[in-house]
Amino acid sequence: MDKQTAENQIKALVELLNQYGYEYYVLDQPSVLDSEYDEKLRELQKLEQEFPELVTVESPTQRVGGAPLDAFKKVQHNVPMLSLGNAFNEDDLRDFARRASNGTDKPVVFVCELKIDGLAISLTYENGKFVRGATRGDGTTGEDITNNLRTIRSIPMTIKEKQTLEVRGEAYMPHKSFLALNEAREKNDEEPFANPRNAAAGSLRQLDPKIAAKRNLDIFLYGVGEWEGNTITSHSGRLEKLKELGFKTNPEWRKCSSIEEVLEFVSYWTEERPNLSYEIDGIVVKVDDLDQQEELGYTAKSPRWAIAYKFPAEEVVTKLREIELSIGRTGVITPTAILDPVKVAGTTVQRASLHNEDLIREQDIRIGDTVVIKKAGDIIPKVVRAVTEQRTGEEQEFHMPTECPACGSELVRLEGEVALRCINPSCPAQLMEGLIHFVSRNAMNIDGLGEKVIIQLFQEKLIHTMADLYRLDKEELLGLDRMGEKSVTNLLEAIEASKENSLERLLFGLGIRFIGAKAAKTLAEEFETMDNLQQASFEDLIAVDEIGDKMADSIVQYFSEDKVTELLNELRHLNLNMEYKGPRKSELAQDTVFTGKTVVLTGKMEEFSRNEAKELIESRGGTVTGSVSKKTDILIAGEDAGSKYDKAQKLGIEIWNEQQLKEAVEG
């Protein structure tokens, strides 16, 4: 194909695919099947591969293009992004409406909109092309997150007219994406996000756009900062125009000519809120007429022509049917309330942790009680209190058992702890939790071995100890639910590869009490082999920085168990690496300029990659952290250093350039 033909074809495909994307992501009205879209996309990819010089920024293949950044650049908002004043009840709303009416001569019309619980962002278009996206930041200065915003498919790369404007909206994570993300995080032993807003913000503040791309974010646009040559005179007119230009706007807005209509809108959405596929935390009310907006003006902090009504935290009532006990990896028994299923803030809740017996006693929660449930941080279900007025006398007080529900051994309360524990090392419930921990991301990091697979393997009696994992064979795995040839091969490869892990992963994976990932790393660095660690005395251990009495005790106790010696011998026999593979302390110079220093890296360096620089500093006894604080000793700044540089200067922290780093490393 000649270049001219290719160019024409690419142009036509990009236009067609962007139209399909608009119908799918913005209008939610796809006109073609996914398979047809995919086919055209492949066609485009093929052409672009053949003629890489013809790839344009508008191409749907370029949504996830940018390389990971070292830091975000700052963006100045020419028109400040102000936050709105809040209303918490009907009276506040009536006051707002009265003040607005008194502040202007003509009658006031309001526009009510859903207040999306996400992250406020600004998108700049020049001559119809998307050029920059930024966070709200402090209202005057935000961060340039263009690459991350490009990954949101409902943000158009070009709009339908060659306009220059800065449009504002809320990026958010739909419920579906949020639940899937948290499920995946929990499987990986990562802290789940507290709510969709945190998840959206966390995703957009990732330096690597590939992460944001995976998070399935969406956006609603609702306002404009600067708009060249615009003559629209009302907020509602702007909303309509934004939609016409190809932006995704929220359809659920309404013009209200009286406060009564506003209150009606508020009460309707207070009820309907759980049926939305995304989180809203209130209603925004704005004066529609832009001249009236100008007339009303601003207070020091927020406009007088708009207010945000916030929903109260939702509390619902349900029955507590039962209190179930779950057993953790370390044997801790946690009571969990089993509830009659009830919808709270958008999701159905059936379980809530009750933490421990003392707390249940304190709150006087009984089995059979009617209880009030709410979501802490709007996501983690919590039993607030029992409705004692509704007791019938049938309710039963809860008592912790004296024996482990899984293995029957006697439970103990360790000194200084509230929790009860099963201390039987062969307790099946603990073994299973221990295996889940062993394969998790910060431990042996075995891909494809999630919680569900472990539970299955355990229940089928294919594994009992960690060593058994390394004895699994293909036939056994093929017998499991949803395990095909390909996933079995991948899984066996991942298990095999984990044998090569550096010592700290195994050490953390063993699940020794009080030994987290960080302590495991310290121990591996210090003792270098499992043998050395097994022979270490209490004194040897506490001589190490960061290892306290409690940890040392726990380690000595752990390695003194015959079962542990046996397990480690088995693992050795199965060829698991038992040595630390990182830079060895014993090989390092005694003292370097970095010893004991906390160092932050920023900007682009010519000679070192970020990782190389980090390793060089760490192997010389320094610690590299991500952000500048009072504890930072040295900031090493490459080209284009941004906010970290400013902050370090402000705090009077020593600042080096790349040359100084090079000299320090070579000297």
Ligand SMILES: [Zn+2]
């Ligand atoms: Zn037990």
